[in-house]
Amino acid sequence: MRLEVDQGNTRVKWRLSSVQGVHAEGSHLNLSAASELVNGVELALGQGEGITSAALASVAGAEHQQALVDALQVTFGVTAFLARSEPSRSVAGVAVMNGYDDPLSLGVDRWLAVIAAVAEFPGVPLVVVDAGSAINIEVIAPDGRYLGGYIAPGLSMMSKALLNNTGRVMFDVVEKAIMAPGINTAQAVAGGVGLAAMGLVDRVLGYAQSSWPGQPVTLIVAGGDGNDLIDGFRGALYRPNLVLDGLSIMASNGVGAVD
């Protein structure tokens, strides 16, 4: 059984997978991720089952990453494979070329999302949105060139920025974004923040669509806030585990087949 872990800036998500598919999954806040993850995985493991390998994609601070690596080594005796961004990778017959100035400085979660997206939709133009702590958007040409993307604050980061940097913007409940003008502070913030994110995605989609006329752009959405964002886009596909899916692909090709 392979343990796959996606450590973001807010949460750590994991799953146990084998050739049969996904056996168990969980998520925890980063602060106490190492101990909670180990407990969660131990509970999920059946009698006599063990972990034969582990793969980690982390964009959290170095100390959070190290805490996880150490916990996996101590508890399960595995040295985690650390996924990193690459200059290129062949996926589903497509040569995915990393267009970042310095390919290794691209967040590994972004590269893995690109890989997973191309694996599912090779040969079509893609826009990939991951709405988590940050909202990052990736643009991929039909021939597999990853053109780069956009990084913006996530929905809760934007709300917190308003709460922390104004004297009188105060609200207790986090409302769902609606199109109509807000008639109280909570609604006005939810609408402002939600539409900011939707407007951003809309602009990027427009750019992508005009780059490849006649080739419909496929929009893929992931992340903790992806479900809220997707409502604004007809035909968009929700892939909550995109980063883990990319990690599976990289780990299978990079450290041997799934056990």
Ligand SMILES: Nc1ncnc2c1ncn2[C@@H]1O[C@H](COP(=O)(O)OP(=O)(O)OP(=O)(O)O)[C@@H](O)[C@H]1O
């Ligand atoms: N159970 C949950 N716990 C925490 N955040 C949640 C939860 N469900 C939804 N969210 C929302 O998801 C967002 C975090 O998304 P996600 O879990 O994708 O974060 P992340 O992977 O840490 O972020 P990033 O990939 O940007 O580093 C939060 O801002 C919050 O609004």
Ligand SMILES: CC(C)(CO)[C@@H](O)C(=O)NCCC(=O)O
């Ligand atoms: C943008 C985030 C925070 C998204 O999780 C992450 O991919 C990251 O820290 N990236 C490093 C900077 C970059 O991708 O250009």
Ligand SMILES: [K+]
């Ligand atoms: K994100």
